[in-house]
């Protein structure tokens with residue numbers, strides 16, 4: 001039996017609790033009850049609080065109020081308690097609340113979340129959070145778990161939960177602020193990361209103003225915040241603002257440099273990204289593994305093949321062993337530039353086994369450059385990686401595609417986000433959830449007819465291009481998510497403002513053509529950030545020169 005279970009049973013015996021299920025009463029809140037009053041004083045050590053609870057249970061059935069008092073009391077006493085002891089007490093109270101059905105009450109669930117977070121038991125808090133129904137959770141619950149992760153230093157998890165917040169908008173944050181929530185640096189970083197992820201630049205700017213007003217910028221050692229700001233502005237395509245923040249930073253670190261270099265690369269300023277990398281080296285900063293990823297990406301986006309190869313070769317001189325990702329970047333750089341054989345030998349010769357996705361990327365390049373010889377070899381490789389697939393099916397790329405489809409190539413759902421009026425609107429392909437659905441589809445139909453007049457033909461020939469990270473082409477009847485977002489933008493966003501869309505996957509060729517023509521027909525500036533880069537559509541052309 002694990003030690004903590006022993007302790008649990010010991011504690012239960014100590015306070016006279018038997019594991020039998022307790023009844024749960026929703027009777028009077030027991031505010032006048034002296035036992036509850038004692039429990040509310042919160043000064044008691046864990047064992048005393050549990051003993052009080054036990055007496056309450058013997059005298060009358062505990063209520064949600066009882067549990068909120070008990071859990072809060074345990075949280076208050078936890079700093080004076082040995083950690084294992086406090087954890088056992090929390091587990092016991094949790095089990096009792098569960099048995100009584102008290103966790104159906106938001107207040108009780110929140111108290112339990114706070115208790116686990118206070119004890120640093122984030123996995124337990126997360127379990128409570130994940131098993132609670134959506135109806136039980138409120139702003140306080142979300143806030144508790146986000147800052148719990150933040151305080152424990154798990155920023156990635158904080159962000160992950162934050163971005164799953166329903167209506168991840170200023171509204172949630174406003175509510176949090178109204179509820180007296182003071183965001184600390186950790187929460188602000190998660191907020192900025194959420195803005196970056198969703199391309200919500202208005203909200204991001206608001207956070208920036210908030211930071212300035214709070215004087216965050218004047219404190220030293222806030223390079224983490226500044227990096228988050230740079231990253232947010234870059235990911236929203238606002239390079240001038242990103243530069244302003246970057247230039248204003250007093251003490252740069254390598255993470256900040258990486259954010260700026262990566263941001264430039266993503267926004268199509270590959271040359272400036274490489275220049276900034278050189279400057280970073282001149283200033284004596286030591287690049288890390290991520291630096292080389294973003295620099296290689298910059299070379300790929302601008303077709304600087306020789307420069308990229310040189311950067312790759314220089315990794316050793318900086319004491320960095322290239323990892324699988326670096327080899328993948330190099331192969332991608334060569335493949336996209338049409339140097340398929342070289343790319344193939346990079347993947348064949350690398351010291352570790354390439355991922356199927358890396359072969360898949362090379363396959364895309366082969367199709368793009370119509371290199372059937374290498375394409376066939378790569379196709380075989382792709383199928384070899386999954387030996388249970390039907391062999392001998394691949395006379396051509398189409399068969400490979402078919403096999404991949406049958407394999408159910410784990411496709412992500414295509415999602416597009418567009419920010420308007422302090423809200424982030426989310427669209428899936430063929431989505432009908434949005435309140436303006438009827439208007440959106442009517443506009444898209446009208447759009448299609450008008451576009452046909454200026455020569456738009458639905459591009460189905462590029463089905464083969466759909467290799468790794470584009471939206472599913474199967475559903476020809478429904479519209480890809482970015483088109484729905486685009487129609488929403490045209491309907492709602494004033495003519496003099498650009499339409500900014502963020503998409504989680506790569507934009508497909510057909511949607512790319514479509515967006516170019518829409519920018520011309522409607523005289524709108526359209527900015528789409530897809531998984532790989534930015535596209536600025538203006539007057540019928542795209543900033544990427546159809547290379548992405």
Ligand SMILES: [Zn+2]
Nearest residue numbers: 480508510511
């Ligand atoms: Zn598309």
Ligand SMILES: [Zn+2]
Nearest residue numbers: 535542544546
């Ligand atoms: Zn483009």
